[in-house]
Amino acid sequence: MYYAITGQRPTNSFDRKYEQEELVPPKEFVNSLSDAVNQAILQGMTLEAKDRPQTMEEWLNLLSSSQAGRYFVEIESIKVLILASDVRVDYHTLQELLKAGKWKAAHEETTKVMLKVVKREQQGLLNYEDILNFPCTDLRTIDQLWVKYSNGHFGFSVQKRIWVECGGKVDYETERMLADRVGWYKEGTWLSYNQYNFSLSAPVGHLPKVFYTWSGFKGENLFSRFQTCKL
Numbered sequence: 241m242y243y244a245i246t247g248q249r250p251t252n253s254f255d256r257k258y259e260q261e262e263l264v265p266p267k268e269f270v271n272s273l274s275d276a277v278n279q280a281i282l283q284g285m286t287l288e289a290k291d292r293p294q295t296m297e298e299w300l301n302l303l304s305s306s307q308a309g310r311y312f313v314e315i316e317s318i319k320v321l322i323l324a325s326d327v328r329v330d331y332h333t334l335q336e337l338l339k340a341g342k343w344k345a346a347h348e349e350t351t352k353v354m355l356k357v358v359k360r361e362q363q364g365l366l367n368y369e370d371i372l373n374f375p376c377t378d379l380r381t382i383d384q385l386w387v388k389y390s391n392g393h394f395g396f397s398v399q400k401r402i403w404v405e406c407g408g409k410v411d412y413e414t415e416r417m418l419a420d421r422v423g424w425y426k427e428g429t430w431l432s433y434n435q436y437n438f439s440l441s442a443p444v445g446h447l448p449k450v451f452y453t454w455s456g457f458k459g460e461n462l463f464s465r466f467q468t469c470k471l
Contacts, residue, residue, distance in 0.1 A: 242266055242281050245273065247324060247380065249470055250285065257287055276302070323385075326375040329353050331385065338389035343447060344438035350382060350448045366452040371462050376469035383471050386448060393440055394447040397471035402445050403463045410464075418463075422446050 242250045246269040255261040263285060267278040280302035286292045293299035323331040334353060337346035355361045357378050358370040366374075379396065387395035399422060406417040419425035423443035437446060450462060 242285065245270055245277075245281070247384070253287060324377050324381055325357070326377045327357055329356050329378060331381055334382070335385055335389075338385050341389070341440075343394075343440075346386075347436075347438060347448050350386075351451070353382070354378075354450070366450065368452075371450075371452060371465055374465060379465070379469050380471060382448075383466075390440065390447075393444055394442075395445075396448070396466050398445045400463055400466040400471055403466075408463075424449065 242248075246266045248264070248269055251261050251263050256263055263282070265278055266281050267273045267275070280299065283302060284292060284299050293302065323335065325331065331353060334346060334349045337349055352361075354366065354374075355364065357375060358366060358373075360366060360370060383396040387397060392398065399418070402421050403414070403418050406421065407414045416425060419430070421443065422445035423437065424431055424446070433451075436442075436449065452462070
């Protein structure tokens with residue numbers, strides 16, 4: 241519930257207990273969240289089991305009937321958070337295109353917004369520094385939208401999972417194995433843009449494809465960034 245409402249992974253219990261890291265209350269991410277829902281989530285995540293509600297019924301009772309209707313309205317804040325951006329980029333057009341299943345137009349919009357995030361619209365391509373410093377919030381937003389509207393068929397996190405399955409190594413062989421799996425490389429040739437399959441009949445993880453300048457750049461850093469951002 242914490243993740244659904246905030247779009248953020250909570251601090252894990254080990255770090256909270258032994259490293260004294262604090263759990264950020266969900267209300268700090270979603271200001272419109274009521275105190276009742278915020279407190280219910282925090283009580284359910286109390287470190288010591290004896291301090292938590294002891295049954296699901298007890299926990300649900302924290303969401304009193306007077307708050308229930310308001311809670312379901314508040315859950316719409318998920319939409320706001322999914323479209324979150326550290327640099328105020330608007331993702332509504334991308335959302336609408338993906339929702340409509342317009343995969344090619346959505347891919348073009350993805351390129352557009354990613355370039356806008358790093359202020360490289362004029363150059364038309366991302367570079368090494370752009371990838372390494374790409375805001376995790378925006379990367380998660382783009383990924384979540386692709387995953388949601390493709391039912392898990394497309395998305396950066398899908399590509400990262402396949403990269404890990406291929407060994408997750410920083411070498412050309414791993415990159416080739418990934419490209420084979422997602423359909424970017426066929427019969428000994430890397431596909432050009434007009435050869436991509438913009439439909440759900442494409443291999444899992446085929447979209448979106450990030451294009452970047454090769455100067456001083458290794459493609460695996462892209463997946464390293466996915467890893468760092470915990471996609």
